[in-house]
Amino acid sequence: MTSIRKAACIGGGVIGGAWAARFALAGIDVNMYDPHPEAARIVGEVLANAERAYGMLTMAPLPPRGRIVFCASLKEAVQGADWIQESVPERLELKRGVLTEIDAAASPDALIGSSTSGLMPTDLQRDMKHPERMFVAHPYNPVYLLPLAELVGGGKTSAETLKAAQEKLAPIGMKGVVIKREIEAFVGDRLLEAVWREGLWLIHDDICDTETLDDVIRYSFGMRWAQMGLFETYRIAGGEAGMRHFLAQFGPCLSWPWTKLTDVVDLDDALIDKIAAQSDAQSGARGIRELERIRDENLVGIMQALKAGDGGRGWGAGKILAGFEKHLWKTAPKKEARPGREPLDLLEIKVHPSWIDYNGHMTEFRYAQCFADASDSLLRLIGVDMDYVAAGNSYYTVETHTRLLDEARLGDLLRVSAQILPSSDGRKLQSFMSLTRADGTLLATCEHLMLHVSSAEGKAVPPGADVMGRLQPLIDAHGDLPPPEGAGRSVGQKR
Ligand SMILES: NC(=O)C1=CN([C@@H]2O[C@H](COP(=O)(O)OP(=O)(O)OC[C@H]3O[C@@H](n4cnc5c(N)ncnc54)[C@H](O)[C@@H]3O)[C@@H](O)[C@H]2O)C=CC1
Numbered sequence: 001m002t003s004i005r006k007a008a009c010i011g012g013g014v015i016g017g018a019w020a021a022r023f024a025l026a027g028i029d030v031n032m033y034d035p036h037p038e039a040a041r042i043v044g045e046v047l048a049n050a051e052r053a054y055g056m057l058t059m060a061p062l063p064p065r066g067r068i069v070f071c072a073s074l075k076e077a078v079q080g081a082d083w084i085q086e087s088v089p090e091r092l093e094l095k096r097g098v099l100t101e102i103d104a105a106a107s108p109d110a111l112i113g114s115s116t117s118g119l120m121p122t123d124l125q126r127d128m129k130h131p132e133r134m135f136v137a138h139p140y141n142p143v144y145l146l147p148l149a150e151l152v153g154g155g156k157t158s159a160e161t162l163k164a165a166q167e168k169l170a171p172i173g174m175k176g177v178v179i180k181r182e183i184e185a186f187v188g189d190r191l192l193e194a195v196w197r198e199g200l201w202l203i204h205d206d207i208c209d210t211e212t213l214d215d216v217i218r219y220s221f222g223m224r225w226a227q228m229g230l231f232e233t234y235r236i237a238g239g240e241a242g243m244r245h246f247l248a249q250f251g252p253c254l255s256w257p258w259t260k261l262t263d264v265v266d267l268d269d270a271l272i273d274k275i276a277a278q279s280d281a282q283s284g285a286r287g288i289r290e291l292e293r294i295r296d297e298n299l300v301g302i303m304q305a306l307k308a309g310d311g312g313r314g315w316g317a318g319k320i321l322a323g324f325e326k327h328l329w330k331t332a333p334k335k336e337a338r339p340g341r342e343p344l345d346l347l348e349i350k351v352h353p354s355w356i357d358y359n360g361h362m363t364e365f366r367y368a369q370c371f372a373d374a375s376d377s378l379l380r381l382i383g384v385d386m387d388y389v390a391a392g393n394s395y396y397t398v399e400t401h402t403r404l405l406d407e408a409r410l411g412d413l414l415r416v417s418a419q420i421l422p423s424s425d426g427r428k429l430q431s432f433m434s435l436t437r438a439d440g441t442l443l444a445t446c447e448h449l450m451l452h453v454s455s456a457e458g459k460a461v462p463p464g465a466d467v468m469g470r471l472q473p474l475i476d477a478h479g480d481l482p483p484p485e486g487a488g489r490s491v492g493q494k495r
C-alpha cells in the first residue's frame, strides 16, 4: 500500500476538520489553512470527538497521532504535502480560485482532492496548470468514521491519479470508489437529494413531522442500507423469483402517485420555519457535540457489528474496518518483551457504554474480552504476529479460569497485567492475568492456558526458536516471583 506522507487541509470546517482528524489518527502530519479566527478551536473539537470514537472503534494499535499545524497561508500549508484536500465552501468561483492557488504552490507530484458535494471536477480544474492530478474526493460526514470517498475525475484528470488516490486512501481506513463518469452531485448526493426532496414534500404537505420521518428511516430501511445498499436489498425482496420479479412487481408504482418525482418543493420562509421548529422540538434539547457523540457511538457499533459479518470475514464498512486494523497491526512497531521481576503490562482500555448490562456494570463476556485481548498482546510480545500465524503456527487457548472480584463501571480505565507461570515450557504457555481499575483496585483475575499449535498438522508442537528465544527469559524472570494469590484455584473454592 502506498501511504500519504504528509497531508494539507485547505478549509477546516465540518469536513476539513474531520479530514484532518482522519489523517492525524492514521499517524500523518497535517498542515491546515483556514482564515476563520476560530478554526483551531473547531478543528480541536472535531479531533477530540474523533479520538473518542477511535478509542471505541478499535483495539488495533493506532500509530502516534500526526501533528496538526495551522499555517498562516495556503502557500505555506501545501509545502511538502503529497495529499492536499480542499474543503472550502461550496461556491464554484471560490473553489476554482483556491484549487488554482494550490496547484501553483504544491509540489508537482502532490495529489489534489476536492471535497465538493456536487461541482464537476472539469469545472473545478479549468484554470489549473497541472489539472491531471486534481480530482473530487467526496467524503461523508463524519469523515473520520465513514470510509467512503467518491473519487471522480474531470476531463483532464489522469487515470493514474485516481488509481494512486485509491491506493493512498486504503491505509487510512477509507474506501475510494471511482465513479465512472462525472455528473453533478456524483452518486451518493444524487440519491440523498432524491430522498431529501421527497422528505421536504412530506413535511410541507403535513403528512408527518421531522421526527416521524426520521423514525421511519431509522427503524427500517436505514438499517438495511447500512449493510446491503439498495439493489442487493431489493434483490432479496424479489424472493426466489429474483430481481426481474421485483422489477415487474414494483416498477409500475414509480408512475403511480407514489413520489413527487422531480417536482421540487419551494423552500419558502414558511417551510423553513416549520422544519426548523419541528427539528428543534425533536433534537433541540441536545447540543451539536452531544449529537455528534451519539452518532459516533452508533456508527462505531454498526461498524463493529459489520466487521463480524459474512462469517467473520467482514461485510461492507465492517470489511473496510477489518482491513484497516490488519494494516495497523502489520505496521505497528514491534514491542520487545522486557523480562523483569514484575508482571507484564499488556492492555489499557476504557469501559465502553455498550459493555454495560442490565445490572449497570460491565457485563461478563467483556471481562473475557479484556483477558483475550491481553493474551493476544502477550503473544505479539513474544513474536507471534500476523506473519507468524500466516506461516501456519499459533497459540490456541484451551483453558481459562476467571474470577470476577469487583464491578467495572462505565468509563473506568482498566489495565491488564500478566505473570507467566513456571509450568510454561513454550509448547504450553500458562499465565495469570490481573485486571485492575486505574486506582489499583483488583477487579478480576484469569488463569489462562494456551498451547502452541501447528495449524496444518492440527496438533500441539513446540514454538519456533525466535518465539522461544523471547519467551524463555520471561519464564525465567517470572519464575522468581511469588505465586500469584488465586493461581491454581478451583471453581467455588472459598476466598
Ligand atoms: N457538511 C457536509 O455534510 C459535507 C460537506 N462537503 C463539502 O465539503 C466542503 C466544505 O463544507 P463544510 O466543511 O460543511 O463547510 P464549513 O462552512 O463548515 O467549512 C468551510 C471552511 O472553509 C473555510 N474557508 C473559507 N474560505 C477559505 C479559503 N479561501 N481558504 C481556506 N479556507 C477557507 C471557512 O472559514 C470554513 O471554516 C464543501 O465543498 C461541501 O460541499 C462534503 C461532504 C459532506
Ligand SMILES: C[N+](C)(C)CC(=O)CC(=O)[O-]
Binding pocket: 117, 139, 140, 141, 189, 192
Ligand atoms: C449535505 N451534503 C450535500 C453536503 C451532504 C454530503 O455531501 C454528504 C453527506 O455527508 O451526507
